Amino acid sequence: MPKPPQNHLDPRQPLVVDTTKLPRQPGATRALTRVVPAPADLGLELIAVPPGSDLELDLTLTSVSEGVYVSGHVRGSLTGECGRCLDEISESFEVPIAELYAYADSTTEETTDEDEVGRMQGDLLDLEPAVRDAVVLTLPTNPVCRPDCPGLCPDCGARLADLPADHSHEVVDPRWAALRNLSNTELSEAASPQFKQDRIEE
Numbered sequence: 169m170p171k172p173p174q175n176h177l178d179p180r181q182p183l184v185v186d187t188t189k190l191p192r193q194p195g196a197t198r199a200l201t202r203v204v205p206a207p208a209d210l211g212l213e214l215i216a217v218p219p220g221s222d223l224e225l226d227l228t229l230t231s232v233s234e235g236v237y238v239s240g241h242v243r244g245s246l247t248g249e250c251g252r253c254l255d256e257i258s259e260s261f262e263v264p265i266a267e268l269y270a271y272a273d274s275t276t277e278e279t280t281d282e283d284e285v286g287r288m289q290g291d292l293l294d295l296e297p298a299v300r301d302a303v304v305l306t307l308p309t310n311p312v313c314r315p316d317c318p319g320l321c322p323d324c325g326a327r328l329a330d331l332p333a334d335h336s337h338e339v340v341d342p343r344w345a346a347l348r349n350l351s352n353t354e355l356s357e358a359a360s361p362q363f364k365q366d367r368i369e370e
């Protein structure tokens with residue numbers, strides 16, 4: 169039965185790899201190192217790879233009987249915002265890539281889902297879904313500028329890391345002001361059972 173036509177990959181796309189030069193006998197390898205501009209929306213809401221920033225691919229293509237196996241690392245930079253103190257986060261990342269791209273009409277192609285195993289389109293393969301999965305899976309959903317970031321003061325919103333350890337606010341609620349004006353002696357007498365008893369005897 170004829171398969172529906174697949175999306176045609178564009179070999180000029182930075183994350184599309186042309187494997188024409190990789191010998192097809194299983195075990196043959198070819199190194200793939202290139203620096204490409206990062207695609208848009210690579211990341212999460214609070215932390216992501218800046219679009220167009222350098223993504224370094226350091227990969228090995230290996231011919232296997234069912235297709236081409238791509239393994240290695242992707243490196244790049246991340247920018248984001250600390251979820252506690254809102255400071256800018258800027259750091260580098262390196263994630264491993266390990267992805268099989270099945271030849272059209274191979275057993276693997278016929279017995280797996282396209283979401284599980286990549287597909288070769290002729291001699292071309294698209295690294296973008298694998299790069300996207302690898303990068304996004306390593307990102308924290310709640311990024312912090314450092315693991316022990318104390319966050320912001322709940323009263324004034326200043327960064328606690330910039331403030332002295334005893335930073336605090338004397339917040340006087342008007343409802344408590346009257347109570348504060350009582351002396352400590354009066355307060356402890358009011359709370360004392362002995363005091364109540366004296367009153368009853370009077």
Ligand SMILES: [Zn+2]
Nearest residue numbers: 250253313317
């Ligand atoms: Zn922080």
Ligand SMILES: [Zn+2]
Nearest residue numbers: 321323324325
């Ligand atoms: Zn404060």
